[in-house]
Amino acid sequence: MIRAGVLGATGYAGIETVRILSNHPTAEITFAASKTYAGKKISDVYPNLKGVCDIVLSEVDIAQIKEKCDVVFTALPHGASKEVIPSLYDAGVKIIDLSGDFRYNDEKVYEKWYGAPHDCPKLLKKSVYGLCELHRSEIKNADIIGNPGCYTTCSIMALAPLLNAKAVDTKNIIIDAKSGVTGAGRTTNLDYSFCECTENMRAYKIATHRHTSEIEQELSLIAGEEILVSFTPHLVPLKRGILATSYANLNGDYTDDDIYKIFADFYKGEYFVRVLKDALPETNHVAGSNFIDIGFKVDKRLKRVVVSSAIDNLFKGAAGQAVQNMNIMFGLDEKCGIANGGFYL
Amino acid sequence: MIRAGVLGATGYAGIETVRILSNHPTAEITFAASKTYAGKKISDVYPNLKGVCDIVLSEVDIAQIKEKCDVVFTALPHGASKEVIPSLYDAGVKIIDLSGDFRYNDEKVYEKWYGAPHDCPKLLKKSVYGLCELHRSEIKNADIIGNPGCYTTCSIMALAPLLNAKAVDTKNIIIDAKSGVTGAGRTTNLDYSFCECTENMRAYKIATHRHTSEIEQELSLIAGEEILVSFTPHLVPLKRGILATSYANLNGDYTDDDIYKIFADFYKGEYFVRVLKDALPETNHVAGSNFIDIGFKVDKRLKRVVVSSAIDNLFKGAAGQAVQNMNIMFGLDEKCGIANGGFYL
Amino acid sequence: MIRAGVLGATGYAGIETVRILSNHPTAEITFAASKTYAGKKISDVYPNLKGVCDIVLSEVDIAQIKEKCDVVFTALPHGASKEVIPSLYDAGVKIIDLSGDFRYNDEKVYEKWYGAPHDCPKLLKKSVYGLCELHRSEIKNADIIGNPGCYTTCSIMALAPLLNAKAVDTKNIIIDAKSGVTGAGRTTNLDYSFCECTENMRAYKIATHRHTSEIEQELSLIAGEEILVSFTPHLVPLKRGILATSYANLNGDYTDDDIYKIFADFYKGEYFVRVLKDALPETNHVAGSNFIDIGFKVDKRLKRVVVSSAIDNLFKGAAGQAVQNMNIMFGLDEKCGIANGGFYL
Amino acid sequence: MIRAGVLGATGYAGIETVRILSNHPTAEITFAASKTYAGKKISDVYPNLKGVCDIVLSEVDIAQIKEKCDVVFTALPHGASKEVIPSLYDAGVKIIDLSGDFRYNDEKVYEKWYGAPHDCPKLLKKSVYGLCELHRSEIKNADIIGNPGCYTTCSIMALAPLLNAKAVDTKNIIIDAKSGVTGAGRTTNLDYSFCECTENMRAYKIATHRHTSEIEQELSLIAGEEILVSFTPHLVPLKRGILATSYANLNGDYTDDDIYKIFADFYKGEYFVRVLKDALPETNHVAGSNFIDIGFKVDKRLKRVVVSSAIDNLFKGAAGQAVQNMNIMFGLDEKCGIANGGFYL
Numbered sequence A, B, C, D: 001m002i003r004a005g006v007l008g009a010t011g012y013a014g015i016e017t018v019r020i021l022s023n024h025p026t027a028e029i030t031f032a033a034s035k036t037y038a039g040k041k042i043s044d045v046y047p048n049l050k051g052v053c054d055i056v057l058s059e060v061d062i063a064q065i066k067e068k069c070d071v072v073f074t075a076l077p078h079g080a081s082k083e084v085i086p087s088l089y090d091a092g093v094k095i096i097d098l099s100g101d102f103r104y105n106d107e108k109v110y111e112k113w114y115g116a117p118h119d120c121p122k123l124l125k126k127s128v129y130g131l132c133e134l135h136r137s138e139i140k141n142a143d144i145i146g147n148p149g150c151y152t153t154c155s156i157m158a159l160a161p162l163l164n165a166k167a168v169d170t171k172n173i174i175i176d177a178k179s180g181v182t183g184a185g186r187t188t189n190l191d192y193s194f195c196e197c198t199e200n201m202r203a204y205k206i207a208t209h210r211h212t213s214e215i216e217q218e219l220s221l222i223a224g225e226e227i228l229v230s231f232t233p234h235l236v237p238l239k240r241g242i243l244a245t246s247y248a249n250l251n252g253d254y255t256d257d258d259i260y261k262i263f264a265d266f267y268k269g270e271y272f273v274r275v276l277k278d279a280l281p282e283t284n285h286v287a288g289s290n291f292i293d294i295g296f297k298v299d300k301r302l303k304r305v306v307v308s309s310a311i312d313n314l315f316k317g318a319a320g321q322a323v324q325n326m327n328i329m330f331g332l333d334e335k336c337g338i339a340n341g342g343f344y345l
Helices: A012-021 A062-068 A080-090 A107-114 A121-126 A132-140 A150-164 A211-223 A256-266 A315-329 B012-021 B062-068 B080-090 B107-114 B121-126 B132-140 B150-164 B211-223 B256-266 B315-329 C012-021 C062-068 C080-090 C107-114 C121-126 C132-140 C150-164 C211-223 C256-266 C315-329 D012-021 D062-068 D080-090 D107-114 D121-126 D132-140 D150-164 D211-223 D256-266 D315-329
Strands: A002-007 A027-033 A071-074 A094-097 A144-146 A173-179 A229-235 A242-249 A273-275 A292-299 A304-311 B002-007 B027-033 B071-074 B094-097 B144-146 B173-179 B229-235 B242-249 B273-275 B292-299 B304-311 C002-007 C027-033 C071-074 C094-097 C144-146 C173-179 C229-235 C242-249 C273-275 C292-299 C304-311 D002-007 D027-033 D071-074 D094-097 D144-146 D173-179 D229-235 D242-249 D273-275 D292-299 D304-311
Touching (some): A002 A062, A012 A027, A062 A080, A080 A094, A080 A121, A094 A315, A107 A121, A107 A211, A132 A315, A144 A315, A150 A211, A150 A242, A150 A292, A150 A304, A150 A315, A173 B242, A229 B304, A242 B173, A242 B229, B002 B012, B012 B315, B027 B062, B071 B315, B080 B094, B080 B121, B094 B315, B107 B121, B107 B211, B132 B150, B132 B315, B144 B315, B150 B173, B150 B211, B150 B242, B150 B256, B150 B315, B211 B229, B256 B273, B256 B292, B304 B315, C012 C315, C027 C062, C062 C080, C071 C315, C080 C094, C094 C315, C107 C121, C107 C211, C132 C150, C144 C315, C150 C173, C150 C211, C150 C229, C150 C256, C229 D242, C256 C292, C304 C315, D002 D012, D012 D315, D027 D062, D071 D080, D071 D315, D094 D315, D107 D121, D132 D150, D132 D315, D144 D315, D150 D211, D150 D256
Parallel strands (some): A071 A094, A173 A229, A273 A292, B002 B071, B071 B094, B094 B144, B173 B229, B273 B292, C002 C071, C173 C229, C273 C292, D002 D027, D002 D071, D094 D144, D173 D229, D273 D292
Antiparallel strands (some): A173 A242, A242 A304, B173 B242, B242 B304, C173 C242, C242 C304, D242 D304, D292 D304
């Protein structure tokens, strides 16, 4: 059994990690920390886990973690992650960080978009960007994973095959993304109260959302040139789900069949990627699962392709991909404990 | 009192027309027709109106309409509208058509996007496109109004000022629009059942939605050249509301202040248009009202402007604008009966 | 024009009062106060009202109120109301209090259920319980109205006719009530965040909810004997709406027709009460309106009647009834400004 | 591996059975039938299962079932089940029927509540009522299980301990139950469309719902006398979840502690029953799981106990309990494949 710790276990990404691990056949939760609820059983905070996972929450305690854990999931706010991760690293545990702190190849990009110095650039260099389908071989041997953001996963995977195939103009790439409310985390902010969110939708942080920088980093890597994108996040009234609609101008007279082939080839053999033919994704097909569904349509009039991609922001967009990373790092079947289909209902 | 008839009174656009008119100080409903429910009280079908409007639904009856009505709202499916409108026209009543049948300057555009001959091109020529803020003076004297589509209203009004000011490149205009479920009308289609829609979202009809042609017609008129746009509709789990996110490349170094001025000047004196400064629209600010809220953000990195616009698809996007058209046609205060703010809650 | 002030204008009951008054033909808002947002325009806090009501929020200021207002709606938390109401009374304005502070005939009942001394029992004696259909004649001449609670209105009106007719056993009365989330007010409490509320429901405060005492006070008055009831509130994931299901054992072999007659007679001529025959209420029939819909079913097997009643908790359950009280107090048509049907959509 | 067939696999109870079985470590789906979709892959109808379960749907085919299946889940409408079950029985497969057809000890009760003759009373006699916690020993050896209804499971389990302990008056038992919309199944009925259901709630079938008869059958068995109950179902706008609020008059001066002891003793050792102390259930704690959460409160004023119980109607209320029955029948660990906690998010 892999012995796993979860820090920030009572946030939404943290508790989803706990929920998934509590159902994982070859991992067990041996340590869970929560600043707010230390001393309580996790199932007193999340009664859905009563009888399933009743571990008592602790403060972060490196000595204990060193003794009890093979891997630690840090589901902390950005900034908080990089304060604790150096000690975890020194303790010799594998680290899967769900914050934004270890997702960058270049500390300057972090500093520009997060508006603060990175503080541990050496560890940043050792970290691997944990988008499993793109960086599997590096993940295998990594000690620190920067687990990708939710918008990021959904957007990069929609555009990577097209850029890889040089099928689209690298200018004028636009990503219009819509997220469920769990993306905001467990928060008492009035903006996320039921009465303010239900029957409502809105765009936010136009042209300034931090995930833009992750998307650009990864797409640039694939394209072999600097890619800049318009990224617009939106809040929609559901819990789980991101839908990204991506627009790019085609470099030639591609048909729907051509584009399908590009995607199918790029994601050949990938269990968690479902490329759709003549169909478009819906978030309830992926909710509760680690799948990403990708559909598309060529607009011949405008020589443009529109890609629609859907994930569960908490699962493939956070906790599920984190467990997928763990499976890869520990040499397990990559699907282990996360092979299930979406809830649909 | 203006005597109003409503055909297709039990569809969602029809019943919203009835609801608004039943609260209008200088109009009264004198005739209401429904193929499905003829013979029943409208308040037996929509019990929210019990005691408020208990008119008995009829079959369409031109003689009765001629006698009882000054204006008729036709809230029928496209195709059905153009079958009845010639008789209504001959009967001498003013016509406000909520279908797609009378929205085009050129019957060929209709025929291309609707895949059927128009049948009454002469009346089409007499009809006026009822986007009140753009065609007010023609509406005043019109006998037939082609009341604009919901997506259309929200999209055109977001882009018209920029094209009018020649501020944006006329290529690469992208409109990513999200609609609440009432946009699909009163339907028993499984796709719109509660369990299939709630906690779900999806794109549909990419590159082929009919409203594209309305948007292009009106934007071309304003730009003085042919405008083609990418238009992608999405279904999101709420009842009322459209949010359109529009992308266009700027023709110069415009600032947010410059763009604000372009919008503020264009919509000067328009009660129903609220141009937002340093804020973005939310659909619950306009739900239940005839307002359109428009916000925007210049992305300096990419020399691109992103416009966010929100309306209530049933109100400003259908029944409310229809009543606004009636107010203009009959010389009333344009706000009469529809001046109220959004529900918010 | 009646000049109206609203204190606590930015809470949900407050803003609904503002929204209704901004559409009232013979009232105008001349003063609005908010502790949190004093100095801001009300439409900066609630942008749905931009252009509709842009009054600047003040602190509570008795001198100004005295000068500017004929009536004041106090939409403050209980406790806060009774601190400000004595000064308002001395200033000679009519008071309609939406809190629990002035709803009791007996200060001891208040003190028992609210766990605090009442402080101004003399004014309590002058106050009238503002359930319009039951206390219309006293309301006409009242200076202080204790506007009823939302659960209370929905429950009392469902049972009053039966107790008045001595048709039911006064023991074993059970009220199982379900409320939308606006009932909790504008709150940052995590329990009312979108992700915790949507796709969720729960009972709360079983046997201890304060509205129990209001229900018992009014039902006892009608029955002429002390009535005690089981009252169980529930939270359900919608914004507006209360549905109360009330159970009582019948004193004889009543049929559905008998019960209909009891209700129809009791509420004869009441515009806002819709007694349903062979139908049951739905909250979307009353949402956004001042109506209460009441249906019922006799269970012959068990000699029991089950009454189902529905209101909009913010409208008939708070702000709408408050305006109805104003209309009565100022001799207006009782329906003025609140005659509209429910939203349905 | 247990080889399982599912008939009616594309209804909501059917597909939830498929979803659960596709994740079960010692069962596999070897046959799936759907009248509407025969010939299609199940994952074409439910794309959430693409890559997870791609079995091709058949017509019902007894010969194939006999060859391929050890157990068959019949998730058919009532009436349809009893047409096919005799042949399945003759084919020698174990049967778990999710309809109402095999839930009764007495065919007369079925005939009274379902308004039709039962047709196969002999098999009805062989069937066992599959409420696992109450009938485990009979289930072990059963060939036909009448899997309980959703409302039924939630209601019976809330009241059985109290009746067993003779703690409550057997008269005046009232069950007020609220269900999510999946309870209505996969339907194109307008009443269950998104726009009619969201932001809405209502009671239905007061005093006449068929599940009443199941509840009475089982409670009478436990009480040792005939129990009649008021049962009122309600529709609330969420997908998964039933919350039942049950009222009974206490036979003595019971405290909350006494009642807790009664429940804790009755359900001692039951993994899927979580008796709550000083807390009330919420449906999102059980959604997606086989748990039932039970809380309660003694109302000392009225000498009455109010019990609140919550299940997932599709899981413990249908497919999950069906799999629990399978586990028992085949001698597996009862929790196998269904031990997971609720989704919460």
